[in-house]
Amino acid sequence: MSLPEEARKRAEELRREIRKHDYHYYVLDNPLITDQEYDSLMRELVELERRYPELVTPDSPTQRVGGAPLKQFRSVRHSTPLLSLGNAFDAGELRDFDRRVRQLVGEAVDYVVEPKIDGLTVVLTYENGNFVLGATRGDGLTGEDITENLRTVRLLPLRLLGAPRRLVVRGEAFMPKKAFARLNEERDNRGEPPFANPRNAAAGSLRQLDPKVTAGRTLGFYAYQIIECEGREFTTQWEALSFLKEVGFSVQEQNKRCRDIEEVIAYCNSWIEKRHVLNYEIDGMVVKVNSLRLQKVLGNTAKSPRWAIAFKFPAEQAVTQVKDIIVRVGRTGVLTPTAVLRPVVVAGVVVSRATLHNEDMIREKDVRIGDHVVIQRAGDVIPEVVRVLPERRTGVERVFRMPDRCPVCGGRVLRPEGEVAARCTGIACPAQLKELVLHFVSREGMDVEGIGPALVAQLVDKGLIRDPADLYFLRKEDLVNLERMGDKSADNLLRALEKSKKRGLAPLLFALGIRYVGTRAAEILAERFGSLDALAAAGEEELTAIPEIGPKIAASVATFFKQEQTGRVIAKLKEAGVLMERQELPETNDLPLTGKTFVITGTLPSLTRKEAEDLIKKYGGRISSSVSKRTDYLVAGKEPGQKYDKARELGIPIIDEAALLRMLPAD
Ligand SMILES: NC(=O)c1ccc[n+]([C@@H]2O[C@H](COP(=O)([O-])OP(=O)(O)OC[C@H]3O[C@@H](n4cnc5c(N)ncnc54)[C@H](O)[C@@H]3O)[C@@H](O)[C@H]2O)c1
Numbered sequence: 001m002s003l004p005e006e007a008r009k010r011a012e013e014l015r016r017e018i019r020k021h022d023y024h025y026y027v028l029d030n031p032l033i034t035d036q037e038y039d040s041l042m043r044e045l046v047e048l049e050r051r052y053p054e055l056v057t058p059d060s061p062t063q064r065v066g067g068a069p070l071k072q073f074r075s076v077r078h079s080t081p082l083l084s085l086g087n088a089f090d091a092g093e094l095r096d097f098d099r100r101v102r103q104l105v106g107e108a109v110d111y112v113v114e115p116k117i118d119g120l121t122v123v124l125t126y127e128n129g130n131f132v133l134g135a136t137r138g139d140g141l142t143g144e145d146i147t148e149n150l151r152t153v154r155l156l157p158l159r160l161l162g163a164p165r166r167l168v169v170r171g172e173a174f175m176p177k178k179a180f181a182r183l184n185e186e187r188d189n190r191g192e193p194p195f196a197n198p199r200n201a202a203a204g205s206l207r208q209l210d211p212k213v214t215a216g217r218t219l220g221f222y223a224y225q226i227i228e229c230e231g232r233e234f235t236t237q238w239e240a241l242s243f244l245k246e247v248g249f250s251v252q253e254q255n256k257r258c259r260d261i262e263e264v265i266a267y268c269n270s271w272i273e274k275r276h277v278l279n280y281e282i283d284g285m286v287v288k289v290n291s292l293r294l295q296k297v298l299g300n301t302a303k304s305p306r307w308a309i310a311f312k313f314p315a316e317q318a319v320t321q322v323k324d325i326i327v328r329v330g331r332t333g334v335l336t337p338t339a340v341l342r343p344v345v346v347a348g349v350v351v352s353r354a355t356l357h358n359e360d361m362i363r364e365k366d367v368r369i370g371d372h373v374v375i376q377r378a379g380d381v382i383p384e385v386v387r388v389l390p391e392r393r394t395g396v397e398r399v400f401r402m403p404d405r406c407p408v409c410g411g412r413v414l415r416p417e418g419e420v421a422a423r424c425t426g427i428a429c430p431a432q433l434k435e436l437v438l439h440f441v442s443r444e445g446m447d448v449e450g451i452g453p454a455l456v457a458q459l460v461d462k463g464l465i466r467d468p469a470d471l472y473f474l475r476k477e478d479l480v481n482l483e484r485m486g487d488k489s490a491d492n493l494l495r496a497l498e499k500s501k502k503r504g505l506a507p508l509l510f511a512l513g514i515r516y517v518g519t520r521a522a523e524i525l526a527e528r529f530g531s532l533d534a535l536a537a538a539g540e541e542e543l544t545a546i547p548e549i550g551p552k553i554a555a556s557v558a559t560f561f562k563q564e565q566t567g568r569v570i571a572k573l574k575e576a577g578v579l580m581e582r583q584e585l586p587e588t589n590d591l592p593l594t595g596k597t598f599v600i601t602g603t604l605p606s607l608t609r610k611e612a613e614d615l616i617k618k619y620g621g622r623i624s625s626s627v628s629k630r631t632d633y634l635v636a637g638k639e640p641g642q643k644y645d646k647a648r649e650l651g652i653p654i655i656d657e658a659a660l661l662r663m664l665p666a667d
């Protein structure tokens, strides 16, 4: 077959790309792309070289491992080259591996399976039991001398017990998850870029010119292979592992001997979900032929041994594109921006949505509509966007803006200063209806006995209520058909609803579920305004002027009452006969101001506003904040406001402080 020019061009391009990423990954410990992206570039190149073998060059990344050692370190020539591992991504590929092995050796084999630690290989040399040399893998043939740095790793034995004259061991140095999280946090605090993953953090820590820096990082080490052991022969990997433990190395406890490939598969699969229980990252399981004699028979290819393979866990990260950013409304009204993704398989599941948490997070990560992003799905956690790949932007990406209207009900969205969550304030918001209704009937609210979450769920799901006011329009025939609702309980419920209509203004205000209006604020507002209409008519400024009402509450109340859906629900409540006025104490008719409503405006000559109000209340009068037809007197001081004009317009008696005092008994 002739070699198409395109194939040659693409192969060159892929090699250039892969070499660049090898450099960033192995030499700089700072990868630009995810392992999955890297693996797919590599797979494409392998596939091209398989189809056109004349493309294969000795220096192709498919033929060699690792990256060039850094010049700052003394280089160390390895006695045995360090290779990569072939990959198996599922049970079928493990069975293929087993078949190849058995064909080559002509007999049945058993295996050792070991968690594949996501760290970096180090080669340790011991003489007379003393640690004398530690090296990185480098390009597989030559590594870097990092002996001094390795001495600071506590899990690495500096002296062995009963060891031979010379011992060369391979193992994995790694950074435990907790230490990794802590390190990145510290770096973030200092304004330094975080490490992409624990592997890079471990590599970066060990390839420090100053061992003191390494000493400050928490690193672990597990031994997994004997390269040389003077005066001793081992017959199996399993035996070698127990020898390593005997002389003082840490060896993974999860290593397991398996009789055949089916047992291997079962063990590998059992670790897919369990991987997170370890305190260090593993990215798969290494499957090794147990017999060392057979390992020799099998030998190596240029890049990897034929006697071992890495079973790779399904990737928990993937790259895809953000097609859109939509907003979801939770049951408590919180708006959560969500990325709509080009569907992609992550850890064995198709993912087409990922959470972006909140507006601040989007800004921080700078996620835009159209961006290519790395997403992650680990364990049971909701898929999330990890980071953006800004180098893949084309310029058509769009910045997301949080809507100021709820996408479900059109209600106003409120995000108070200092809070991350934006919330829908709609009282008839279908997304939050169940929560709203439960709040409405709660003890401090309308106190309707006999309504719990199960009943509310039925009422909402069957479409019997669309907002809290609908509760008052339920008929007996609606109720008796519900689950666990007998004739008698339906009657009881209707009676409880009827009774709740007389709860009065403060409980009603609480029941409406206005954000930040708890029982106390409800009490204050009720006392201040006397009626729901008066409160609804009050502007934000008027609300803020009340000493106990902060700007947050004021804004929330004003926003709530400005909405059309609020008006609709209140009209329905009124129609149902719900009491909208402050619940009076049983009226004692002998007080001089009983039944009279007062509005105060301007500065009074001797009384403060509060004193005047207290006085009026003390003698049975009511205070309202706005003038309406139901106002009995306007008490006007110096520089009265618009209320003055309104009162004149409506023909309401206007009195001064002296006249007010004359209405009271002299005492
Ligand atoms: N993101 C990037 O830019 C980028 C660049 C280069 C390589 N990579 C990633 O690195 C991988 C290839 O790297 P590699 O060749 O270093 O490793 P590998 O996946 O081929 O596996 C070999 C390594 O596994 C490790 N290992 C852990 N536990 C082991 C055990 N119990 N027994 C034996 N070995 C064990 C050893 O360090 C060994 O060197 C690729 O899968 C690729 O995803 C990523």
Ligand SMILES: [Zn+2]
Binding pocket: 329, 406, 407, 408, 409, 410, 411, 424, 425, 426, 429, 430, 431
């Ligand atoms: Zn809404």
